[in-house]
Amino acid sequence: MKNFPPYSRQIQQRRRTVLFMLSRARPDERVVRIGSWAAFRAQAQPIRFQVFVQEQQVPPKLELDEFDAISAHALALDPAGKPVGTGRLLPDGHIGRVAVLPPWRNAGIGARIMRALLNEARRQGLSTVELSAQCHARRFYENLGFTAVGSVYMEAGIEHIVMRMDVSAAT
């Protein structure tokens, strides 16, 4: 059997626990909510700071911007009601700031956040959504139906690529 170092074992264990809790949760407990920045800021901002500023070293002054106030925000809650992930949809169809706290990754929460934002885009009558994907997450977005457009560029010291999706064709 493969030997994981202690940290990996801890992550594996947490992932199994999250998957178990999600599988046991009632449908209304597997929640990703959509709301305004005013409604979600207190819960979403700490997640974004932990993931983008602390983990990815994005300068704090770039993390919050004027688009937060006009975006629809997704907030993912674990079965106990604790906020564990977030993302946002701008009125022009740009999706961004998609983040899941490390212990809850690889349990389908990021995909749920994205599907909630895609549904919100459809609800708003948008036909196309676009995002600046960090290159490491390209597969994550491709799994959801996004296609890469153009070439790789640098933003906040991280490689990115533009990805696009026709939401009218989404499932």
Ligand SMILES: CC(C)(COP(=O)(O)OP(=O)(O)OC[C@H]1O[C@@H](n2cnc3c(N)ncnc32)[C@H](O)[C@@H]1OP(=O)(O)O)[C@@H](O)C(=O)NCCC(=O)NCCS
């Ligand atoms: C990217 C991120 C939001 C994904 O959230 P998550 O909850 O771990 O994703 P999911 O569990 O829903 O993954 C869904 C699928 O995408 C894949 N995936 C997830 N993260 C990935 C990554 N970084 N690179 C490649 N594939 C990834 C998973 O393997 C899974 O595929 P599968 O269903 O075939 O097994 C999360 O890793 C994160 O917060 N990363 C740090 C912040 C970040 O980089 N955000 C993206 C900015 S563009």
